[in-house]
Amino acid sequence: MFTALEPSQRPAVVMDCGTGFTKMGFAGNVQPSFIEPTAVSFESSRGRSKAAVSSASASDTDVLIGHEAVSSTASDAHYPVCHGLVQNWDHMERFWQEAVHRYLRVDSEDHNFILTEPPLNPPENREMAAEIMFETFNVPGLCIGIQAVLALHAAFAAADRGPKSARGRMTGTVIDSGAGCTHVIPVSDGFVIGSAIQSIPIAGRDLTKLVQRLMRERGEPVPGDLSMDVAQQIKERYCYTCGDLVKEFGKYDAQLEKHAKSHSFWSPRAGAQQACSVQHERFLAPELLFRPDFVSADYTTPLPQLVDRAIQSCPIDTRRGLYGNIVLSGGSTMFKDFGRRIQRDVSRAVDARQAPGGKAVEVHVASHAMQRYAVWFGGSVLGTMPQFEGLCKTRAEYEEYGPSICRNSAAFTDELL
Numbered sequence: 001m002f003t004a005l006e007p008s009q010r011p012a013v014v015m016d017c018g019t020g021f022t023k024m025g026f027a028g029n030v031q032p033s034f035i036e037p038t039a040v041s042f043e044s045s046r047g048r049s050k051a052a053v054s055s056a057s058a059s060d061t062d063v064l065i066g067h068e069a070v071s072s073t074a075s076d077a078h079y080p081v082c083h084g085l086v087q088n089w090d091h092m093e094r095f096w097q098e099a100v101h102r103y104l105r106v107d108s109e110d111h112n113f114i115l116t117e118p119p120l121n122p123p124e125n126r127e128m129a130a131e132i133m134f135e136t137f138n139v140p141g142l143c144i145g146i147q148a149v150l151a152l153h154a155a156f157a158a159a160d161r162g163p164k165s166a167r168g169r170m171t172g173t174v175i176d177s178g179a180g181c182t183h184v185i186p187v188s189d190g191f192v193i194g195s196a197i198q199s200i201p202i203a204g205r206d207l208t209k210l211v212q213r214l215m216r217e218r219g220e221p222v223p224g225d226l227s228m229d230v231a232q233q234i235k236e237r238y239c240y241t242c243g244d245l246v247k248e249f250g251k252y253d254a255q256l257e258k259h260a261k262s263h264s265f266w267s268p269r270a271g272a273q274q275a276c277s278v279q280h281e282r283f284l285a286p287e288l289l290f291r292p293d294f295v296s297a298d299y300t301t302p303l304p305q306l307v308d309r310a311i312q313s314c315p316i317d318t319r320r321g322l323y324g325n326i327v328l329s330g331g332s333t334m335f336k337d338f339g340r341r342i343q344r345d346v347s348r349a350v351d352a353r354q355a356p357g358g359k360a361v362e363v364h365v366a367s368h369a370m371q372r373y374a375v376w377f378g379g380s381v382l383g384t385m386p387q388f389e390g391l392c393k394t395r396a397e398y399e400e401y402g403p404s405i406c407r408n409s410a411a412f413t414d415e416l417l
C-alpha cells in the first residue's frame with residue numbers, strides 16, 4: 001500500500017535569495033539545482049521563450065523569473081532584493097511562486113523550507129517572510145538561517161582543514177561578498193556579534209561596472225547594450241587579485257601582449273562572434289575591494305582593514321578564534337589569490353600590533369570549493385542534520401502564535417553539532 005512521506009522524510013528546499021542571484025535546490029545536495037538572477041518580469045504568456053514554455057507546468061502564468069526575466073525584451077525586470085534586503089514583497093512572492101512550482105517543481109506543502117537572511121535583517125522582514133511562506137505556500141516547517149552562520153557551516157563541511165573542535169566550528173569571521181554588498185561578520189559559538197559587523201555597499205556589480213567603464217574608455221568594440229553582460233563575463237573569467245598594484249602595472253606596461261587576453265562574445269546585432277581585448281581591468285576590478293576609494297568618497301576602508309576592525313571590536317577572548325578562521329563566501333570572493341591577499345594584509349595589521357615577546361596570533365583564511373554558493377551549501381548541510389527539525393518553526397506553531405515565532409533568528413550553537 002502507498003504511504004505518503006512525511007515532510008521530514010523529504011529533502012528540505014533551500015533558497016538563498018541574494019541581491020544578484022538566487023541559489024535554490026534541495027538539502028543534502030552539494031550544488032544548488034538552479035542559480036538564477038533574483039529578477040522578475042511580467043508579460044503576456046504569448047511572449048514567452050521556448051525554454052520558459054517547455055519548463056512551465058500547467059499553470060498559465062505571465063511571470064518570468066531569473067535569466068528569462070533578465071533577457072525578456074517585452075518588459076523590464078524588477079529586482080526585489082536590494083543590498084541583501086527584500087524591498088518588494090509582492091515581487092518576492094511572485095518570484096518564489098515561480099521558483100517553487102516551475103523550477104524546483106515541488107508542492108510546497110510537502111517540504112520544509114530553509115530561507116536565508118543577511119546580518120541585521122529587521123525582524124519585520126523575517127516575520128513577513130514567515131507570513132508568506134506559511135500562508136501562501138502552506139509550508140509545514142520554516143527555518144530562516146543567517147547567511148554568515150550558514151557560510152561558516154559550509155566552510156567546515158567543505159574544508160579538509162579547519163577548527164577540529166565543535167566549538168571552533170561555529171566560531172569564525174565570515175567575509176561575504178556577493179553582487180550588492182560586502183559584509184564582514186564575526187560569529188562566536190554560533191552567535192553573530194552584531195555590534196562588530198562591518199559592511200560596505202561595494203561588491204560584484206560595482207566591479208562589473210568598473211570593467212565596463214575601463215573598456216569603454218579604452219574604446220573596446222563592445223556594443224553598448226551588451227557591455228554590462230560582457231563586462232560580467234570578463235570579470236568572472238579573467239580577473240584576479242594582485243599582490244602589488246604598482247608592480248602589476250609595470251608588468252603590463254613591459255609586456256602587454258603577454259598579460260592581455262582576447263575575449264570573444266556573440267553579438268546578436270552583427271549575427272557573429274566579436275572580440276575585444278582585456279587588459280588592466282583584470283587586476284583593477286578586484287582591487288576595488290582593497291581600494292574602495294577608487295569609486296567611492298564615502299567608503300574608503302580596504303576590506304582587510306574592515307576584517308581587522310570587526311575582530312578588534314569583539315570581546316578579547318574571542319579574537320584568536322576569529323582571526324584563526326576567516327571564511328570566504330559569495331561570488332565576489334572567487335578571484336584567484338583573493339584569500340591570499342586577505343591573509344597577507346590582515347596578518348600585516350595583526351603583526352604590526354604584536355607586542356615584542358607576546359604570543360603570535362595566527363591568521364588563517366579558508367578558501368573552499370563551495371565558496372561561490374557557500375550560504376546555500378551551508379543551508380543544504382543544515383537541512384540534513386538530525387537537529388534541523390528542532391530549528392524549524394512548524395505550521396502548528398505559526399497557527400497558534402502567528403508570524404512572531406520567526407521574530408528571533410535561530411542560533412546554531414555548538415550543542416547542535
Ligand SMILES: Nc1ncnc2c1ncn2[C@@H]1O[C@H](COP(=O)(O)OP(=O)(O)OP(=O)(O)O)[C@@H](O)[C@H]1O
Nearest residue numbers: 018019020021178179180181204236330331332334
Ligand atoms: N568566478 C567568479 N569570479 C568573480 N566574480 C564572480 C564569479 N562568479 C560570480 N561572480 C560574481 O558574484 C556576484 C554574485 O555573487 P552571489 O551570488 O554571492 O551574490 P548575491 O548573493 O546575489 O548578492 P548579495 O550577497 O550581495 O545579496 C555577481 O556579481 C557575479 O558576477
Ligand SMILES: [Mg+2]
Nearest residue numbers: 018019178330
Ligand atoms: Mg548572498
